[in-house]
Amino acid sequence: MDRKTYTAELAALRQLRTEITAAEKQVAAAQKELDKLNQQRSRRVAGLAGYEGAQAPAVAKASGLSVGDVVRIAPLLDPTPAAVRAAKADDQAAAAAAAPAPAPEAAPVEEPAAAVAPVLTRPAPVPEQPAPTPAPVDVEDHRVEVVAEQPAPAEPAVPAPAALAAPAAQAAPTAPAAPVVPAAAASRPVAEAGPREMPTLPEGPTGARFEAVTTGLVSKRPNFTQQARSTVFLDAATGDLAVRDRVVRLDLGTRTPGEILDAVLHIAPGTERIYITAGAPWHDGAERYSTLKDAVAAWLNRPSERWTTAVGAGRDKLAGHFVHQHQPVGRYAPTTTPDGPVTEIRSMGEWFDPDGADVTTCRDAFRLLWQALRRHWDDAVLMGSPSQTGRDLWSRTIPTTGKWAGGYPVLSEELRGLLHATGGQGRTELILPPRVPEQLPALVEYDRTFAYAKHLWKSPVGTPRRITAAAFAAMTEQEQIKALMSCSHWNVRVTVPAGWNHVGLLPAPVTGDRAWVYPSEPGATFTTWAGGAEVHLALSNHLMPWKVEILGGLLFEDGKPLDEWGKRLKSAWADLTNLSTLHGDERQRTAAYLASRAVRSVLLFGLGGFAQRPRLVSGTTPIGEALPAGVEILGQDGEVVTWQRQAGFSRDPYAHPEWAAYVWSGARAALLDMKYRQGKEVIAHAGALHARPGTVVYFGTDGIALTERQPWPYRGEPGDYLLKGHLTGPVEHPTSQEQYLKLRALGRAELAEKGSDQ
Structure with a gap:
């Protein structure tokens, strides 16, 4: 081969490389599209299981899957008779018991299952008197009321701490779940509620989607200004209505939604939003219903000749009413034009607790809130809820220059599901005797002022990097410390040290309504997920370090996506707080205080809005008609059935559960x-x-x-x-x-x- 031929072959090879690269991209795009279609098919198959008459062969034929594949996706469609399944299970169990145990074989270990995190501070001396062993307690969490049975006599085995845990913000995981491995010392009390399985990061192509963002979905700065809505404030107990700068007394009749709408719109035509400041008409006749939610649903759907449930448009097509025990939202349109203008009935409690304030004070509080925000956002508009307002105000702080000028990418649906399943919200825990006295010498309450505002200065941005146990073990100690102090989320196995006699530091998952407990008994071991702030505290606290083994984790780039938003809200809050103490008029002082509480709600619920839980779609169906698949019935009256269902994750450009999870972790550590x-x-x-x-x-x-x-x-x-x-x-x-x-x-x-x- 001469030089000329060699040069020509190189050129041809480069051309071939270009063609191969293009073909690989096409294959990757096709594979991505195939994965997406397969996921859609699986979701639809699972949804069909909600129909009572669904049959696996028909679903298999329609979907192009085998009956076995359909049953694996939707076990409810298994056509095998229950008696046959039970007999088969018994046969398998008997065969397993009769089979000799295989001889253990030494398997090569390619990487460590866990890497022990470094101790970050010198521990204090071990206390001489460890805390007394608590008795096991059965716990059931119902969000509104937490019920605990009386402690049973202590047993010789060392149980984990008894605690009452409130729900953490999360959703069912979309990734395959891996079992939690509790130690014997910790498993007994947790087993009564049942240890909850935590998802892990899978390997291979499936795992790659946990280190990715959603294609074409970015949080961008809006190029429009929100339109203000005509708003009034109504005391449903007295009938007082604050509309603009006057107060009138209305006759609300029996306080049904239709009567309230008729009375308000007669005085204030064009009203789009009615805030109920007192009276809670949705609780009328609640004693006739089994639950408060049923009573609220019945009130929202009370028949009216002139009003019907607004169906909205676009994304809100199925929204209808929002059923909540204390803060419902009713959306109504005239029966003559159901697609026409919508009027909402909402609770003032979404923003702040009026605590006896009259409608004039509530109106003034709303006005002061808008003025305080307007000083920091030229285009600030108060939307229907503090969550909507918070996210809208944040979107107007997205930078126009720098790395993130084009907006912040939204994580993959798989990764968002993982964060929902593993990133708890606030810590709510009641410590029971004998860890504290039966007779308390006093009960002293401390509350962190505007707490979450302190934790907005740093947040995770961009696509996370997966850290395996082997990768963590290969880091230097300084690199490990830096990783733990960065914006990160860790899958860890934790052991409470011997001699520990204080409260628990890290959350452990248990079954129930998204419940978490905080083990503190020396020797208790559990597997969980926790944010970098909490893991760092467990390793660096001034009492004694805990043993933390890193099983895996996600390491983000440190950024400041919430910093500017937080600074402006803190400034507005400070202005209103000062006004609430210095104003000469008592009514205005009260209004300023309520407005400062509303700023807190904007931040608190705006942050929760970033978590973007899987959507709950609600609706109504006339009695006698078939209900949509997979719905949960909320209640019914003589005309309609009210229901809700999970609608999965929407393509929300403002979905950032990584921000909410990181702030919540920092607040729990604080x-x-x-x-x-x-x-x-x-x-x-x-x-x-x-x-x-x-x-x-x-x-x-x-x-x-x-x-x-x-x-x-x-x-x-x-x-x-x-x-x-x-x-x-x-x-x-x-x-x-x-x-x-x-x-x-x-x-x-x-x-x-x-x-x-x-």
């Missing part, structure tokens, strides 16, 4: 240990770990209750611990969350009466 800084210098600490062991009674999202006062400074800044209540003892220890909330109210009243120097 309940245990928060630093007060002056510049870069740490001048004080606060949090449960800085109280004496055995004095922490309750965790409540952004506050804690103890049996004694703490010397924690209060500067009025976001995140600071404020003394909120003090109930003088002896106090009988509450056995449920409901009992605790009653004691908390008494403590707040006593503190207000006697002052903080009592």
